[in-house]
Amino acid sequence: MVLEGKHILVGISGGIAAYKIPELIRTLKKQGAEVRVTATKSALQFVTELTLQTVSGARVYSDVFAAINEHSTEHISLPEWADMMLIAPATANVIGKMAAGIADDALTTTFCSCSARKPIVIAPAMNDKMWECPATQKAIEELKSWANVTVVEPAVGELACGTSGKGRMPEVEVLSEQVKAALTEKTMAGKRVLITAGPTVEKIDPVRYISNFSTGKMGYALARACLRRGAEVTLVSGPTQQKIEGYDGLRMVDVESAQQMYEAVQEAFAKVDMAILCAAVADYTPKEVADRKIKRQSESENLCLELKANPDIAAWLGKQKKAGQVLVGFALETDHEEANAQKKLQSKGLDWIVLNSLQDKGAGFGTDTNKVSLYSADGTKKDCPLGMKEAVSEWIVNQLTIAN
Numbered sequence: 192m193v194l195e196g197k198h199i200l201v202g203i204s205g206g207i208a209a210y211k212i213p214e215l216i217r218t219l220k221k222q223g224a225e226v227r228v229t230a231t232k233s234a235l236q237f238v239t240e241l242t243l244q245t246v247s248g249a250r251v252y253s254d255v256f257a258a259i260n261e262h263s264t265e266h267i268s269l270p271e272w273a274d275m276m277l278i279a280p281a282t283a284n285v286i287g288k289m290a291a292g293i294a295d296d297a298l299t300t301t302f303c304s305c306s307a308r309k310p311i312v313i314a315p316a317m318n319d320k321m322w323e324c325p326a327t328q329k330a331i332e333e334l335k336s337w338a339n340v341t342v343v344e345p346a347v348g349e350l351a352c353g354t355s356g357k358g359r360m361p362e363v364e365v366l367s368e369q370v371k372a373a374l375t376e377k378t379m380a381g382k383r384v385l386i387t388a389g390p391t392v393e394k395i396d397p398v399r400y401i402s403n404f405s406t407g408k409m410g411y412a413l414a415r416a417c418l419r420r421g422a423e424v425t426l427v428s429g430p431t432q433q434k435i436e437g438y439d440g441l442r443m444v445d446v447e448s449a450q451q452m453y454e455a456v457q458e459a460f461a462k463v464d465m466a467i468l469c470a471a472v473a474d475y476t477p478k479e480v481a482d483r484k485i486k487r488q489s490e491s492e493n494l495c496l497e498l499k500a501n502p503d504i505a506a507w508l509g510k511q512k513k514a515g516q517v518l519v520g521f522a523l524e525t526d527h528e529e530a531n532a533q534k535k536l537q538s539k540g541l542d543w544i545v546l547n548s549l550q551d552k553g554a555g556f557g558t559d560t561n562k563v564s565l566y567s568a569d570g571t572k573k574d575c576p577l578g579m580k581e582a583v584s585e586w587i588v589n590q591l592t593i594a595n
C-alpha cells in the first residue's frame with residue numbers, strides 16, 4: 192500500500208468542510224498511514240477535538256501554550272515526525288497567513304516550520320466570493336510557486352451559504368489521492384503515457400448493446416500510478432463508474448465503441464512515450480446498427496446478428512511504434528494462459544504483456560484485486576501476487592519504469 196507506514200500531519204482550519212476531515216483521517220489510516228492533527232481554534236468549532244483525537248488515535252495540537260503539550264515545541268517536532276503535511280480545509284485567512292509567513296497559532300507555526308522541508312498539499316475551501324478575492328488569489332499563486340507545495344483546486348458546486356460556485360473542498364478520495372501523490376517520487380516526470388481502460392460498448396439498436404464485464408478499475412489504477420509519479424496521462428476510457436480528479440496532468444477522452452477508442456488512440460499515440468492498453472475491447476461489433484428497437488418476432492423464431500471484426504488497436508500501434516516508444520498490452524485468458532499471452536505479445540508487436548487469468552480467484556474483471564504476470568518481448572517473466580488493483584498497478588508501473 193502506498194501509504195503503509197507513512198506519517199501524515201493534517202492541519203485543519205475553520206471552515207464548514209472541516210466536518211469531512213474525520214472521514215479523511217479514517218481513509219488514510221485504513222490504508223496504513225499514521226495520522227496526527229493540528230487545528231486552529233476556529234476549526235474546533237466545526238469538528239470536536241474528541242472526534243479528531245478518537246479517529247486519529249493521537250492528541251490534537253491546537254494550543255501553542257497548553258501546559259499539556261508533550262514537548263512544548265510541537266510546531267517543530269510534529270513536522271520532524273511527518274512525511275508530509277495536508278492543510279484541509281484551508282480558509283482564506285490561513286492561506287493568506289501561510290503565504291505571508293505569519294505564524295501566530297498552532298497550525299500556522301507548524302506549517303511555517305514544515306514548509307521548507309516536507310511535501311505539502313493545500314486544499315482551499317471557502318465561499319466563491321472569498322476565493323475570487325485578489326488577496327486570496329495572490330496568496331494561492333505564491334504558495335503554488337513553492338516547489339514542494341501542491342494546491343488542490345476547489346470544486347464547483349453547492350456552497351454552505353446555499354449558492355453555487357467554486358469553493359467546495361474536494362471529496363475525501365481526491366484528497367487521499369493527492370496525499371499519495373505528494374509522497375511518491377516523480378520518476379515519470381516529463382513522460383507522456385497513453386492508457387486505455389474499461390469496456391467498449393457496441394450498439395445493436397437504440398436500446399441494446401454488446402459489451403463485457405470490465406469496470407475500468409485496473410486501467411484507472413494504472414493511470415493514477417503514472418500521474419502520482421509525475422507523468423502526463425491521456426486516459427481513453429470506455430463507459431465506467433470510475434473517476435480521477437485533482438490532476439492537472441490528466442487528459443480524459445471518453446469513448447463508447449471500439450471504433451471510437453481506435454480513433455482516440457490514433458490521435459494521441461504519436462506524442463506519447465508509452466501506451467498501456469488495459470481496455471477490454473470488443474473484437475466484434477454488429478454489422479448494422481438498427482435505428483429502431485428490434486422487435487421480437489415470434490416465440491419460435493431465433494434472431495441472428497451478423498458481426499464484423501473491430502480494428503485491433505494494439506496491433507495497429509505495434510506497427511506505428513517508433514524507436515523509444517514502449518507498448519504494453521494486457522491479456523485476459525481463461526485457458527492456455529501463458530501460450531496465448533506470448534502469442535499476443537508477438538503478433539501485436541508489443542514490448543510487454545500483462546497476463547491476468549480468470550482461473551485465478553480474485554483476478555481479472557470487476558474485482559478490487561488482481562494477480563498478474565508480466566512478460567517482455569525479450570523473454571523475461573515476473574509475477575505479482577494477488578493484491579489490490581492499486582498495489583498491482585504500482586508494481587506494474589515500477590517494473591516498467593525500471594526497465595525503460
Ligand code: PMT
Nearest residue numbers: 405406407408409468471472504505520521523555556557
Ligand atoms: O476493468 P477491470 O474490471 O478492472 O478489469 C481489468 C481487465 C481484466 C479488463 C484488464 O486487466 C485486462 O485484462 N484487460 C485486457 C482485456 C482483453 O480484452 O484482453 P484481450 O486478450 O482480449 O486483448 C489483448 C490486448 O489487445 C489488450 O491489451 C487489448 O486492450 C488489446 N485489444 C484487443 C482487441 C482489440 N480489438 N483491440 C485491442 O487493442
